[in-house]
Amino acid sequence: MRADAERSTMRILEAAETVLAADPNAPMERIADAAGLARATVHRRFPTRKVLLEALVEQVNERYLLALQRARVDAAPPAVALHRLTESLFELKVSHRFGIQLTGDVLSPAVIERLDLVFTRLHAAGEITAVRPQWCRQVFRALVHEVDELPPDAPELGPADSPGARADLLVRTLLGALNA
Amino acid sequence: MRADAERSTMRILEAAETVLAADPNAPMERIADAAGLARATVHRRFPTRKVLLEALVEQVNERYLLALQRARVDAAPPAVALHRLTESLFELKVSHRFGIQLTGDVLSPAVIERLDLVFTRLHAAGEITAVRPQWCRQVFRALVHEVDELPPDAPELGPADSPGARADLLVRTLLGALNA
DNA sequence: AATAACTGAGTCAGCTCTGTCTCATTTCCG
DNA sequence: CGGAAATGAGACAGAGCTGACTCAGTTATT
Numbered sequence: 451m452r453a454d455a456e457r458s459t460m461r462i463l464e465a466a467e468t469v470l471a472a473d474p475n476a477p478m479e480r481i482a483d484a485a486g487l488a489r490a491t492v493h494r495r496f497p498t499r500k501v502l503l504e505a506l507v508e509q510v511n512e513r514y515l516l517a518l519q520r521a522r523v524d525a526a527p528p529a530v531a532l533h534r535l536t537e538s539l540f541e542l543k544v545s546h547r548f549g550i551q552l553t554g555d556v557l558s559p560a561v562i563e564r565l566d567l568v569f570t571r572l573h574a575a576g577e578i579t580a581v582r583p584q585w586c587r588q589v590f591r592a593l594v595h596e597v598d599e600l601p602p603d604a605p606e607l608g609p610a611d612s613p614g615a616r617a618d619l620l621v622r623t624l625l626g627a628l629n630a
Numbered sequence: 631m632r633a634d635a636e637r638s639t640m641r642i643l644e645a646a647e648t649v650l651a652a653d654p655n656a657p658m659e660r661i662a663d664a665a666g667l668a669r670a671t672v673h674r675r676f677p678t679r680k681v682l683l684e685a686l687v688e689q690v691n692e693r694y695l696l697a698l699q700r701a702r703v704d705a706a707p708p709a710v711a712l713h714r715l716t717e718s719l720f721e722l723k724v725s726h727r728f729g730i731q732l733t734g735d736v737l738s739p740a741v742i743e744r745l746d747l748v749f750t751r752l753h754a755a756g757e758i759t760a761v762r763p764q765w766c767r768q769v770f771r772a773l774v775h776e777v778d779e780l781p782p783d784a785p786e787l788g789p790a791d792s793p794g795a796r797a798d799l800l801v802r803t804l805l806g807a808l809n810a
Numbered sequence: 811a812a813t814a815a816c817t818g819a820g821t822c823a824g825c826t827c828t829g830t831c832t833c834a835t836t837t838c839c840g
Numbered sequence: 841c842g843g844a845a846a847t848g849a850g851a852c853a854g855a856g857c858t859g860a861c862t863c864a865g866t867t868a869t870t
Contacts, residue, residue, distance in 0.1 A: 452815055454868060477857055488818045493859065585786050592772040606765050626810030630802035632845060634838060657827055668848045673829065
């Protein structure tokens with residue numbers, strides 16, 4: 451694969467993210483335009499729309515996994531790990547909104563496993579009463595989405611729009627929800 | 631409008647709900663089939679797909695409002711009202727999954743107003759610390775969705791699958807989330 | 811500089827969905 | 841019963857998207 455083609459592939463993935471985030475049914479041509487390429491070129495890398503979507507999912511799963519290991523999910527105190535993970539996730543959301551939304555159904559097993567680890571450890575530490583990691587994951591994902599859609603000046607985020615404000619709110623809300 | 635045509639209209643709305651819940655992009659013909667009618671007949675009632683969708687939204691808004699007044703939102707203790715409202719909402723979800731999902735953006739002002747009333751009253755009663763009804767609504771809707779997707783035998787719902795088990799879980803979780 | 815890889819632009823057939831129209835037939839309602 | 845309304849079946853044009861293909865021109869690599 452020529453360095454040339456590599457760049458094109460990346461461009462396409464980026465363009466697909468931004469375009470499909472705005473309109474999940476956008477035609478391939480709009481993605482090609484956003485990437486500054488011809489539609490035919492997109493079809494050369496990704497023969498089918500389905501293939502392109504799968505590539506997006508895989509890409510997000512990789513970054514997800516990266517965020518999990520940067521959060522030191524298995525070593526750090528679980529509440530801290532959750533907080534760090536959340537911060538990374540919000541960053542991930544700005545550049546990969548569509549992909550994340552798409553992974554709702556098809557999170558990679560590796561990601562699920564690590565994610566569940568956070569919640570079992572939270573339970574073991576007595577920070578939450580909820581038992582099943584699956585349920586915790588569901589609530590987590592839902593709240594991440596809601597917090598993410600909060601406008602920057604929302605009172606829930608506190609006075610200053612500090613970078614960790616969203617993560618704070620999320621952790622607080624999630625622990626409250628899973629303690630009931 | 632002949633009694634005949636009235637029935638057809640209802641059939642179409644019902645069919646649209648069930649078909650679109652499974653596939654939001656399903657073609658008009660599939661809706662017509664599900665309604666036991668010809669595609670042309672559907673187009674006679676609802677000239678455009680857009681019009682049909684709007685009708686679905688309106689229908690859900692009506693039922694939503696009905697649920698709110700049956701819950702005695704303005705008189706009953708707010709926690710009780712919330713519980714009753716939640717029960718109705720879960721019922722509504724089984725028959726109007728698609729419409730409810732669609733109303734995420736376009737809830738009627740009347741519904742929003744009544745819904746906000748619940749949360750301001752909850753705050754006044756000291757049951758939640760969250761202030762902004764908008765934020766409460768967001769979290770509420772998100773959790774309703776997650777609880778609704780829980781399988782009937784989920785441990786979170788308790789031993790017996792009593793009718794109010796889901797509402798119990800939701801109220802518990804929501805109050806926890808909005809207290810953090 | 812030569813070769814191989816990549817790309818742009820255009821064309822093409824095929825498919826699906828939409829919305830409209832017609833006309834014969836069935837169904838309601840007074 | 842008889843007229844009016846509603847329906848089914850089918851055809852129709854139009855639009856949009858997809859995926860494949862060609863070929864001339866550009867770009868990277870050795």
